[in-house]
Amino acid sequence: MPSRQEILNAKILVVDDSPDNIELMEEILREEGYANVSSTMEPEQVCPLHREHNYDLILLDLQMPGLNGFQVMKSLKEIEKGGYLPVLALTAQPSFKIAALEAGARDFISKPFDLLEVHKRIHNMLEVRLLYKELAQYSRAQQELALHDALTGLPNRRLLEDRIETALQHANRSHAKAAIMYLDLDGFKAINDTYGHAYGDEILKMVSQRLLASSRKEDTVARLGGDEFMVVLGDIHSLADAQGPAAKLVDALVEPFFINDLTLRLSTSIGISIYPDDAESVDALISIADYALYEAKRAGKNRYCSTGTAPTGAAVKTPAKQGVPELVPHR
Structure with missing residues (x-):
């Protein structure tokens, strides 16, 4: 009262x-x-x-x-x-x-x-x-x-689907295109398994900040859950307009993460789908981006892929074994 x-x-x-x-x-x-x-x-x-x-x-x-x-x-x-x-x-x-x-x-x-x-x-x-x-x-x-993820503050899946629908409607009205980038972190499970979920949560929050910093203000950056994220780009005109931002995100997440006395390294794989080239519905675009993500993982991770194109990006440079983060004391 x-x-x-x-x-x-x-x-x-x-x-x-x-x-x-x-x-x-x-x-x-x-x-x-x-x-x-x-x-x-x-x-x-x-x-x-x-x-x-x-x-x-x-x-x-x-x-x-x-x-x-x-x-x-x-x-x-x-x-x-x-x-x-x-x-x-x-x-x-x-x-x-x-x-x-x-x-x-x-x-x-x-x-x-x-x-x-x-x-x-x-x-x-x-x-x-x-x-x-x-x-x-x-x-x-x-x-x-x-409507937002409790850990990172990013839009969650519920809000994301509404943002995608809005981007598609805008693209349709302006005769432009929109893109969905589906991201999954490479090597994240090893960090959780080795250092526990507290370190994993810190990584997820830092990843969120890097994704926001590397995206346009008008783009939507969302967390789907676990170590999966999605970025929605509106007002683009070709696949190349999505590939540039995807490469930027790959580069941003391969940089080391400093937590307490450790330097942790991981990377990200990205699948891209384009509206209306690949599909016209939200669910179909997400499914196609998910499949392209799988292709990026299969091609060696730390890269992006879209349907109909070869996976593009550098091989993971730092881990000795695929999927295992490099752990370096940070002083």
Whole structure:
């Protein structure tokens, strides 16, 4: 639950066409300890102000010239779509109370004001509003976790498939191509087996950073799980536009990794598929890239391969045996 200090620091807007009513309400709020109170006598300014400040509570008079409170609430609903409309209606008309609630107000205060009622209704409204915001933030955080890999922070398979679909749609509209690069680390299992998963996790995080640093900002770098990654390139025009980035990634990952007192070396094999040359669906493109990855592994690893072309890249230089990382003390 929100603390009392959080409630007193909430952002409040008072809307009334009477300067006396505004002065009275501001005084009531100040005496109670509310520290972030503003006001307006122009109802047409409520929505622009709310967009800018995202108020926790709007104390809204229902009877005003020009736009009345009901019209203001209708416009506020366009801002708070699917959300919590933080309006506490102020009215001297008993018949307006139910109408205000039906229009979207969460509660109402009757004029003339009863001080105890005002304090209680404002406190209750803010408590609910702040709790709602906490839950909304938690929900957004959970959604982010559901779409990103917990170890590396990269998009996971669920988000990746959506990013691929978006890249294909963009390529189709612009009469361009898109590429999928399927990466698997060479020698990673030996690091896990020799030094444990803590070292393996550090390698995966460092690999992620190198992939990001070696890719364009508009490209998607994702982790599929284990030591498998994928890079999605949009807005390319030929296979050569994917082969250059693939070679760059191969070079980036063959550089040594320094962890504590060790220097660890591994490499990566990459399979490439091109939209629409190889396939037009997400699943088919992934399958073709996976097959090309297998061909790169079979050809000696530390290289990239695409369908219809020979695997390209240097043989692994450092390990004495294929798939075994070189371990060098680092001082």
